[in-house]
Amino acid sequence: MTTYSDIRGYRVKYLSSDPTLSTSNEGQVWYNSTEGKLKSLVQIKAWSAGGNLPTTKRFLMGTGVQTAALSAGGAGSPANSDKRNTSEEYNGNTWTSGGTMGTAVYGAGAAGTQTASLVFGGSTDPTIFSNVTQSYDGSTWSTPAATLTTGRQILAGFGIQTAALGAGGYAPPTNPSTATEAYDGTSWTAGGNLNTARFGLAGAGTQTAGLVTGGRPPASGLTNTEEYNGSTWTAVNASNISRQYHAASGLQTAAITFGGANPSITNTAEEYDGTSWSPTASMATARSALASSNKGASSSTSAFGGDTGPALSAATEEYFSSIDNYDPSSTAAWSSGGNINGPTRYGLGSGGPSTAAWISSGYGGPGPQYRLETEEYDGSTWTTANNCNISGQSIVAAGTQTSGLMTARNYPGVSPLTATEEYNGTNWTTVPGNLNQAQSGTSGCGTQTAALATRGRTAPIGTANEEYDGTSWATATTISGTIRSGNNAGIQTSALFVGGEQVPGPYVAEVEEYNGTAWTTGGSYPSGVGVGGNAGNSTSDVLYYSGYNIPEGNFTRSNRYDGTAWTADASVSAGRNSAGYNRSGATSAAWFAAGSPLTSATEEYNTGSPASPTGAAASTLTTS
Numbered sequence: 001m002t003t004y005s006d007i008r009g010y011r012v013k014y015l016s017s018d019p020t021l022s023t024s025n026e027g028q029v030w031y032n033s034t035e036g037k038l039k040s041l042v043q044i045k046a047w048s049a050g051g052n053l054p055t056t057k058r059f060l061m062g063t064g065v066q067t068a069a070l071s072a073g074g075a076g077s078p079a080n081s082d083k084r085n086t087s088e089e090y091n092g093n094t095w096t097s098g099g100t101m102g103t104a105v106y107g108a109g110a111a112g113t114q115t116a117s118l119v120f121g122g123s124t125d126p127t128i129f130s131n132v133t134q135s136y137d138g139s140t141w142s143t144p145a146a147t148l149t150t151g152r153q154i155l156a157g158f159g160i161q162t163a164a165l166g167a168g169g170y171a172p173p174t175n176p177s178t179a180t181e182a183y184d185g186t187s188w189t190a191g192g193n194l195n196t197a198r199f200g201l202a203g204a205g206t207q208t209a210g211l212v213t214g215g216r217p218p219a220s221g222l223t224n225t226e227e228y229n230g231s232t233w234t235a236v237n238a239s240n241i242s243r244q245y246h247a248a249s250g251l252q253t254a255a256i257t258f259g260g261a262n263p264s265i266t267n268t269a270e271e272y273d274g275t276s277w278s279p280t281a282s283m284a285t286a287r288s289a290l291a292s293s294n295k296g297a298s299s300s301t302s303a304f305g306g307d308t309g310p311a312l313s314a315a316t317e318e319y320f321s322s323i324d325n326y327d328p329s330s331t332a333a334w335s336s337g338g339n340i341n342g343p344t345r346y347g348l349g350s351g352g353p354s355t356a357a358w359i360s361s362g363y364g365g366p367g368p369q370y371r372l373e374t375e376e377y378d379g380s381t382w383t384t385a386n387n388c389n390i391s392g393q394s395i396v397a398a399g400t401q402t403s404g405l406m407t408a409r410n411y412p413g414v415s416p417l418t419a420t421e422e423y424n425g426t427n428w429t430t431v432p433g434n435l436n437q438a439q440s441g442t443s444g445c446g447t448q449t450a451a452l453a454t455r456g457r458t459a460p461i462g463t464a465n466e467e468y469d470g471t472s473w474a475t476a477t478t479i480s481g482t483i484r485s486g487n488n489a490g491i492q493t494s495a496l497f498v499g500g501e502q503v504p505g506p507y508v509a510e511v512e513e514y515n516g517t518a519w520t521t522g523g524s525y526p527s528g529v530g531v532g533g534n535a536g537n538s539t540s541d542v543l544y545y546s547g548y549n550i551p552e553g554n555f556t557r558s559n560r561y562d563g564t565a566w567t568a569d570a571s572v573s574a575g576r577n578s579a580g581y582n583r584s585g586a587t588s589a590a591w592f593a594a595g596s597p598l599t600s601a602t603e604e605y606n607t608g609s610p611a612s613p614t615g616a617a618a619s620t621l622t623t624s
Contacts, residue, residue, distance in 0.1 A: 012038070045281045047269075049331050050302060050316035051094045051608070054567050057084055057314075058307040059154070061110035062247070062291030063117040066302045066318055067092035069293035070114045070136065073122065074305060075106035077312060083124065087136065088567075089114055090293075090302070090316070093608060094332075097565035101141045103132055109157020111164035111183075111295065114138065118161045118183065121169060123153040129171055133183070135161060146187045150179050154245070156203030156212045158295040161185065163207040165228070168215060170199035176217060180233070182207055192232045196224045202248035202257055206296050209252040211272065214243035214260065221262040225277070227252055239270055239277040247292035249301035249319075256280065256319065258303060261288040265309045271321065285315050330608045332570040334545075334558075337591065337602035340375050340382045345596040347441075347531070349388070349397035349406040350580030353589030354604045355379035356401045358423070359580035361409065362594065363393045370411065374428070376401055377593070377602070388428040390419055396435075396444030398451040398468075398584060401425060405448045405468070408456070410440035416458060420473070422448055433472040439464055441485035443497070445534075445583040450492040452476070452514070455484045455500075467492060479512050479519045489534030489542045489583045492516060496542050496561065499529035507549050511561070513539045523565045527552075531577040535590035535605070539563055543587040543605065546595075548577035554597075560587070572603055 013019075013030040018039065031038050053071060060074030069090040076082030083106060087098035101119070108122025108130070115138030122130050131151035133144050148166065155169030155177075162185035171177045176198050180191035194212070201215030201222075208230035215222050221242035226233045239257065246260025253274035260266060267286035270277045283303060290306030290313070304316040340359065348362025348371075357377040364371045370391035375382045392409025394416075399405045404423035410416045418435040421428045435453065442456030442464070449470030455478070456464055464484070467476045479497060486500025493516030502508045507528035512519045525544065532547020544566075545558030554575035559566040572592075579595025590605035 045321045047281055047283050047317045047319050050318045051331060052316060053088060053095050053304055053314040055314060056312035057305050058289035058312050059106040060291045060305045061108050061119050062293055063110050063112045064114035064293045065297050066293055066300055068114040069302055070117050071291060071304055072119050073101060073105045073108060094567060096562050096567050099136060099139055099141050101134055102143050103134060105130055107153040109155045109166040111157050111159040112161035116161040118164050120166055121148055121152050121155055129153050148181055148188055149190065152177055154199045156201045158203045158205055158210060159207040165207045165210055167203060167212055168194055168198050168201045194233050195226055195235050198222060200244040202246045204248040204250045204255045204295050205252040211252045211255050213239050213248060213257055214246055216244040219263050237276045241268055241270065245288040247290050247303055249292045249294040256301060258283055259287050259290050259306065283317050285313060287313050332608040333606050334570055334572045334603045337604045338381045339600040339602060340593050341384055342373055343598050343600040344371055344594045345598050346393035346578045347395050348580050348594060349395040351397055351399050351404055352401040352582055353585045354591040357582060357591060358401045358404055359593060360388045360406065361391050361395055386427050388421055389430050390417065392417060394440050396442050396453045398444050398446040399448040403448040405451050407435050408439060408442045408453060416440045435466060435473050436475055437464060443486055443488035445488040445490050445495055446492040452492045452495050454488050454497050455479060457485055477518055483508055483510050485530065487532050487534045489536040490539055491537055491584055494538040496539050498525055498534060498544050501530060525566055526559060533579060533581040533592045534583050535581060535585055535587050537584060537586055541587050543569060543590050546572045546575050
């Protein structure tokens, strides 16, 4: 018998407020009588760009979750001569260096979290199939005694560090394998065999509720999907697209698979609801041999690394499948700001955040044009302010737009000056507190009442560090060694000194950290550098950007320091050195203006951000 709903459909609910929203509400329509609006709920499914890995690689392993992921091992090209033993940690925005693996490996299985991961099997050479297990505690890799019964590569791995599962893979003499092994934190034991022998497959879920899909042979890839109950694999509905060398995330009842090849490299993705597969949003970058996070967790995941065909990839993409409304993620980037009114270069005084910056003095060239002009920036426009009292270049500078400090000016062929000036946002005043030692090429950071001047070129080098307390300069602890004329960032009690000159010798990659009392050696910068830009208000978050080295000249790259190691960040548009910077401000307010080659240009930094939920109610599609 035909029912009313068959003939007329369902009635639109008449509600005084929006219902509690869940995935079961997707597609639901209701009338909000309070607002006088007809509403429905749309589920959001999308990929967004995340921070790039420090290096490109393929056949890498991934664990963890979207905001705390781990990348381990992998290979470059060719794989047999470019095996990786590095690992990287992701915070939802930026990758930083992790611990070094005991064995360089690629194409292995992986399980666990960022601070409790397991990597097993894989290749150490195209003809050597590893049975080694490696575990990670968030800082150090170790090699447990337990080994896989069957050494193999390109297998599926998922679960947690103490309850992991490895299935399939490529293992001579049978090659495509059906073998399944379970790890209990101590040893590996045989589990039920797959129904379809394969390698290059992807897996998700837990040790007792697992899922695998795809793989090869044939060369076009498989659609076969199987579920595991802790002892037996059962064939279930196939995926819509054949895949090999792809990735998967999620649970047995809520999984996603993406990327891979069939045999052409693809960016497509499919979701599994415990019964069937359906298409979902595609990645921006088609790639195979990639890694993923969120195995055994929600289907929100991240994809990183891989092979695009023409080249290897360092890209990270993040996937959301939710009824929540997500702010789109953004990657770190530099953008053009307003030009200064008078081009200048060579170590001018500067400070303040990108929305309230100042520059002063410096060299205007060509010819002996040392400036007295001061300019202030409001985030879009530079405005000429009152002159300083003493011109020069290679200036120690600190403070903000309303509380600035300059000292240690230099002129070619003239002894460096020790006079100190303070700025109150209107006028510059020469104050009694001179530097104790005249020197050129000195770097500075801090505030008007707590500044630091660090080692310039003038001998004797060992007494070239001084601190300012708002009244006078006092000799402070010196950096060990013979580096000089580097780049400061931070504050007086948490400062970083990057690069500089070795005496005698070229620019260096050395990093020194200062806690207000003593200097200690930090993580080396990727290359020797001089006269570049730093921003940061502590040693645990510093951005070094642009600058100069030999023989490269001016470079555009930037790198971020987390207190231990450097990772690649967004590149500037045009490389230059000896510009104006905000050495003591937050990295999120980094900028640089002017510089060499002589220019008026300004660039401002945007840190980027991971996508984040803002609440399901905002994702309703409203009509009236």
